[in-house]
Amino acid sequence: MNTSEIKQRLARPAIKFSAGGFRPLGTDEESWLGNVFLFRPDEGVPTNQAGQQLLPYAQFYLPALPFTSPLLKGIRVLTVFISNPFPEHFEPMGNNWVIREYGPQDVLIRKALPVEGSFLKAFPLKAQAVPQDFPLWDGGGVPTDVEQAILKLERAGEIQSYYDLITHTYEHKIGGYPSFCQSGVDPGEGFEFVFQISSDAKIGLNVIDSGSLMFWKHIQTGEWALYYDFY
Template identity: 70%
Template sequence: MDTETIKQRLARPATRLIAGGFRPAHTDDESWLGRVFLFRPDEGIPLNSAGEQMLPYAQFFLSGLPHASPALAGTRVLTLFISRAFPDAFEPMGDNWLIREYGLNEVLVRKELAVPGSFLKAFPLKAEELAEDYPLWEDGGIPLDVEEAVHALEEAGSLDSYYDLITHCHEHKIGGYPSYCQAGVHVGDGFEFVLQISSDPKINLNVVHGGSLMFWKHPGTGQWAIYYDFY
């Protein structure tokens, strides 16, 4: 197996999301971190299990992005809320974190609903298409035959390192591969990696110690899963 075949086997498209650096247009088709303003008419800020308002982490207008996960087919807008204290990894959605998905024809209204004391700074997102994102070597997501092919190329002197062959986006993104800080985990059969929000001083987010919030969805059941790790 040569290097091009290895890359073809592993490559996935993704959208890198960059916070700020431009003036927002304040239109409904913008994506944001630290801000949510699109709701169903009967919705407001969700409450956690303690009756406290969750923080608005993100609003993604998926129709305007160059790539969105196939698991989000039929979803026009996705919003994310998380409690002030992070939920446990793999904690079921509902008590301390919530994703809302809105279909292509759902009626949404703008509501400027601030959460007092939120530490997140709101920034609009600029989308950048990534034709290729690759898994980290340590994450456990590389097929065994591809691992063996990489080792064979290294032993033959044709390749110094796997990381000379590939690139990986550690930033905010939709699609691609998760940016594990520790060895990868198995979320569950049938789940597809969808998006991540990474530590970012611009939005005042530090996931424990430089980690990332990562989210998967099961296309069959619609169930979401959350995981995060850190250095």
């Protein structure tokens, strides 16, 4: 297996997001961090069992993006709410974190619903297509046979390191691979990585210590899973 074959095996498309740097248009067809303003008429900000409001983390308007994950097919708007402090790793969705998915037929209205204690600064997102995102080496998604081929190339002196071959997108993104800080984890059979929200000083987010919030979705049940790590 040569370097071209290795890259072909591993590459996945992604959309990288950067916060701010431009004036928002004020339409419903924008994606945001630190701001959720689209709700069904009967919805408000979700709360946990203690009655505390979850913080608005993200609102993604998917039709405006260059492409999206197959697991988001049929979803027009996706919103994310998370508690402070963060939920436990792989804690089931519903109490301390909530993702809401809206299809083309869902009636959504704009609501200004401030959340007490929200520390995230609201910024619109600029999307950029990343044709090739690659997994991190340590548990990031390199199959065993590809790993052995890379080690063989290193021993032969054809490459010095796996990272001579690849690039990885650490920013906020949909698609691609998760940006593990520690050794990677497997959320379980049937789950595929969908998106992440990374530490970003501009929006006031530090995931413990420069980490990322990573989200997977089950290909059959549609169940979501949340994990995060840090340096």
